[in-house]
Amino acid sequence: MQNNLTQLFSSKPKNLLNIFFTAGYPKLEDTTVILKALEEAKVDLVEIGIPFSDPLADGPTIQESSKIALENGMSIEKLFTQLESYREENPEADTPILLMGYLNPVMQFGLDKFCARCASVGVDGLIVPDLPMFIYEHEFKATFEKHNISNVFLVTPQTSEKRIREIDANSTGFIYAVSSASTTGSKADFSAAADYLGKLRDMDLKTPVLTGFNIKNNQNFKDACSFVDGAIIGSEFIRQIAETTDLKQTVASFVKEIKK
Known part of the structure; x- marks a missing residue:
């Protein structure tokens, strides 16, 4: 499988920065503004959250952004339309894009239709937190592969070593290491994850590992990258863009500060 995501990981680079934001937040049409600003800031990959009314794995900051995005009128169809226009206006853009969403809306949209639309607008991968491995292997995998979606x-x-090895064998993008059993945006100190991330590093997995949930600043980013291949920042980024009057400048400054 070759897409922008697998090409990024082909050399297993280190210190990768993945920024998460919610589609349609703070305002409905901010999706492509933020995406363009992240591309220009040279983040390594971008994760766009599909707003959902019951986001079980998300903490209060992302839940609130999801609620506002839905109130703004965001939908899966609207997101695809936005990404389509983004690709038309930025044909050279090659930063890998992942969508993060829950199983129910994907199934309501239609799995094959959803994956086909992802492929047509340049989405490289999907993160579906409530998608069981068994269901993926027997019902999703062939469709993902058909459309070149990681x-x-x-x-x-709490994930067993056996399970991690199984996930490693079935992954075509990266493994998302949750640094605590809590939801995203936890206030727990990042150092609490050190033993866990060290164990993942020592397992010598074939698939790159990125960690999220608790990465808020440059020091957290450096700490994470000392164990795994990169870090994902969501809640802190959303807090930064929530009240800004200059979205592009805020995005650029945030990424520069993290990667300094």
């Missing part, structure tokens, strides 16, 4: 599974400190 799948990303989550692991937690």
Whole structure:
């Protein structure tokens, strides 16, 4: 499988920065503004959240952004339309894009139709936190592969080594290491994840590992990258863009500060 995501990981680079934001937040048409600003800031990959009314794995900051985005009128169809226009206006853009969403809306949209639209607008991978491995293997995998879409599974400190090995064998993008058993945006200190991330590093997995949930600043980013291949920042980024009057400048400054 070759897409922008697998090409990024082909050399297993280190210190990768993945920024998460919610589609349609703070305002409905901000999706492509933020995406363009992240591309220009040279983030390594971008994760766009599909707003959902019951986001079980998300903490209060992302839940609130999801609620506002839905109130703004965001939908899966609207997101695809936005991404389509983004690709038309930025044909040279090659930063890998992943969509993060829950199983129910994807199934309501139609799995094959959803994956086909992802492929047509340049989405490289999907993160579906509530997609069971068994269902993926037997019902989703062939469709993902048909449309050249990488799948990303989550692991937690409670995930067994056997399960992690199984996920490693079935991953075509990266493994998303949740640094705590809590929801995203937890206030727990990042250092609490050190033992866990060290164990993942020592397993010598074939699939790159990125960690999220608790990465808020440059020091957290450096700490994470000392164990795994990169870090994902969501809640802190959303807090930064929530009240800004200059979205592009805020995005650029945030990424520069993290990667300094």
